[in-house]
Amino acid sequence: MPNNSDGQPSVIVVGGGPAGLTAAVTLASAGLTTVLVGMRAKRPDNRTTALFAGSIAALETLGVWRLCAAQAAPLKIMRIVDDTGRLWRAPEVKFAADEIGLDAFGYNIENFHLVAALGQRAAALPSLRVIEDEVWAVKPREDAVTVALKGGAQLRAPLVVAADGRRSLCREAAGIAIDARDYPQAALTVCLAHTRPHRDTSTEFHTPSGPFTLVPLPGLRSSVVWVLDPAQADAFKQLSDVELAVEVERASHSILGKIRVEPGRGLFPLSVATARHFGAKRIALVGEAAHVIPPIGAQGLNLGLRDAASIGEVAIAAERGGRDIGGADVLAAYEKMRRADVASRTLAIDLLNRTLLTDFLPVQSLRGLGLYMIDRIGPLRRAVMREGVQPAAAEPRLMRGEALSAAVPTGPHPRGHRSR
Numbered sequence: 001m002p003n004n005s006d007g008q009p010s011v012i013v014v015g016g017g018p019a020g021l022t023a024a025v026t027l028a029s030a031g032l033t034t035v036l037v038g039m040r041a042k043r044p045d046n047r048t049t050a051l052f053a054g055s056i057a058a059l060e061t062l063g064v065w066r067l068c069a070a071q072a073a074p075l076k077i078m079r080i081v082d083d084t085g086r087l088w089r090a091p092e093v094k095f096a097a098d099e100i101g102l103d104a105f106g107y108n109i110e111n112f113h114l115v116a117a118l119g120q121r122a123a124a125l126p127s128l129r130v131i132e133d134e135v136w137a138v139k140p141r142e143d144a145v146t147v148a149l150k151g152g153a154q155l156r157a158p159l160v161v162a163a164d165g166r167r168s169l170c171r172e173a174a175g176i177a178i179d180a181r182d183y184p185q186a187a188l189t190v191c192l193a194h195t196r197p198h199r200d201t202s203t204e205f206h207t208p209s210g211p212f213t214l215v216p217l218p219g220l221r222s223s224v225v226w227v228l229d230p231a232q233a234d235a236f237k238q239l240s241d242v243e244l245a246v247e248v249e250r251a252s253h254s255i256l257g258k259i260r261v262e263p264g265r266g267l268f269p270l271s272v273a274t275a276r277h278f279g280a281k282r283i284a285l286v287g288e289a290a291h292v293i294p295p296i297g298a299q300g301l302n303l304g305l306r307d308a309a310s311i312g313e314v315a316i317a318a319e320r321g322g323r324d325i326g327g328a329d330v331l332a333a334y335e336k337m338r339r340a341d342v343a344s345r346t347l348a349i350d351l352l353n354r355t356l357l358t359d360f361l362p363v364q365s366l367r368g369l370g371l372y373m374i375d376r377i378g379p380l381r382r383a384v385m386r387e388g389v390q391p392a393a394a395e396p397r398l399m400r401g402e403a404l405s406a407a408v409p410t411g412p413h414p415r416g417h418r419s420r
């Protein structure tokens, strides 16, 4: 890998989860010398991720999507069903992608397939070196950040992209505080085989403990994200496959027919957290190092990929302009691109979750009224759908299908941002 004249890479990315890998592939695809330091996951991640149209366009442009598209299922219809059993129940709301001119809102894919495709693309990029190790110290200095690895190596770069997850060491090194709060909920995740087709439809049942969501996978398979009281989630996690299948079938009102639970279950305590700044001292935060939101409405990694695309965009522009790529103006531009998008989604998901948890009748009826209006008023429905999958105010160029280059500006990607 060619380095800068002083032998150091332009960027060090810390964290080999999906946000870090996407950031590294974005930067290296434009020719920036990049080092990614990531630890191997301690346990398998059996989660799936619903990626919306902008994320798919970015992954297509980076040459990643073709490596994993066959493992993804389209999301053509999204249903919200009020299953609270309360006095004020909302009407069922059904969103169809073709109402806003898309083939699909996005695609659902198992995380390990997505990470494998990103890893495969990363391995093919000459400007990117991947080091499997753990970072144990990060020291920001005036002109560069020094990163020390457990294996003994020391690296230096003018910009560090911190994708080291919710307990980010890099965020701490940058001196960035977070506002965080735990919810009295946990998400149980499991994949299923079933006898009835899902018809490319994701169904979110809103229950008094949180959403129970079925998301399509290819064939007669789906994933479940079941938000529950933590003790209940733990109890369900301990059930045998047959017992859990009965509970899932009950919660899903048998819409997918007979259920078989596949091996592997995940349990994720729910919380919300937002960093006060998304960059300081030559360190830019992406993905869950910057923000954590509950898995409702499938927004978390879509935000994380927009972070990766945005830091790529501003850093590549700085490199092309001969400016300091870790400088305060670059971090300020990154903050400006990301703040409103992260804040608005965090607020919306937090409010929706709280309206489910509350026993306060006026709030329940307001939620019902909101969903009723979304169901009945066409322009409002379409605005909600568009904003859900592609935010008007925060669309980095990669999400529009435009390749980034540190050398010469490029035109729009020929396929645009429409899904397949």
Ligand SMILES: Cc1cc2nc3c(=O)[nH]c(=O)nc-3n(C[C@H](O)[C@H](O)[C@H](O)COP(=O)(O)OP(=O)(O)OC[C@H]3O[C@@H](n4cnc5c(N)ncnc54)[C@H](O)[C@@H]3O)c2cc1C
Binding pocket: 014, 015, 016, 017, 018, 019, 020, 037, 038, 039, 040, 041, 047, 048, 049, 050, 051, 133, 134, 135, 136, 163, 164, 165, 166, 169, 187, 189, 225, 268, 286, 287, 288, 289, 295, 298, 299, 300, 301, 302, 303, 304
């Ligand atoms: C149940 C559930 C369902 C979800 N569904 C969706 C969905 O449908 N759509 C969506 O958009 N989002 C979804 N999300 C959110 C999404 O899963 C997360 O946003 C995403 O996984 C975060 O990725 P990340 O790369 O930021 O962090 P992580 O995946 O946590 O990666 C961080 C990486 O950094 C590494 N690391 C940490 N410290 C160090 C260190 N010191 N040195 C080296 N490496 C280090 C870790 O080992 C890890 O590999 C869901 C979340 C949950 C809990």
